[in-house]
Amino acid sequence: METPLTLYDRLGDDNLKKLLDTFYDKVFESQVIGHMFKSTPKEVIKDKQFCFLSQFLGGPLRYNQKYGPPKMRMRHLPHPIDQAAKEEWLSIMKSSIDTLDIDSDFKETLYACFPNVAEFMVNR
Ligand code: HEM
Incomplete structure (x- = not known):
């Protein structure tokens, strides 16, 4: 039996970047x-998110290997994240996914991964 492709496999590193x-x-x-987002250079944040999303979407455990246990809620606690911040983050993610050259069903599947985890980061 074939192993089903993960979302990470279907997206690929180039599209994730x-x-x-x-x-x-x-x-x-x-x-x-x-x-x-003023305290960390953009390239560093991108690398952290690249590593995190690789594993979040079922691919290699890059974040754990490079940066340690994700503990994402804890890492977000210094930043006051309310519903408005969450909605903005999700809206930017949605419009960014929309720019990718992938089919529309896959865009929806990909976006659907984020609302729950974004709610988990709300801390105010
Ligand atoms: C809900 C709205 C969110 C806001 C406003 C937010 C904001 C932030 C901020 C301010 C940082 C720190 C940036 C810095 O170091 O300068 C950060 C880091 C990070 N965020 Fe979020 N975030 C949100 C949701 C998410 C979600 C849903 C994910 C994952 C799917 C995520 C993944 C990450 C990662 C991987 C880092 C880097 C953590 C580290 O290693 O330091 N964030 N976020």
Whole structure:
């Protein structure tokens, strides 16, 4: 029996990198959440998210290997994340996914991974 492809396999590293280039350009420009992203260089944040999403989407455990246990809620606690910040993050993710050259069903499947984990980061 064939092993089903993970979302990570279907997306591929090139698309994941493209997604994060677009996503963090928009995040850094955002009037709502951009100000939270001033302490770490964009390239470092992109690498952390690349490593995290690789494993979150079923691929290699890059974040654990490079940065240790994810503990994502804890890592977000210094940043005041309310519903408005969450909605902005999700809206930027959705519009960034939309720029990818992948079929529309897969865009929806990919986006559907994020609302629950984004809610988990809300801490205010
Ligand atoms: C809900 C809205 C969210 C906001 C406003 C937010 C904001 C932030 C901020 C301000 C940082 C730190 C940036 C810095 O170091 O300068 C960060 C780090 C990070 N975020 Fe989020 N985030 C959100 C949701 C998410 C979600 C849903 C994920 C994963 C699917 C995620 C993954 C990450 C990762 C991997 C890091 C790097 C952690 C580290 O190693 O330091 N974030 N986020």
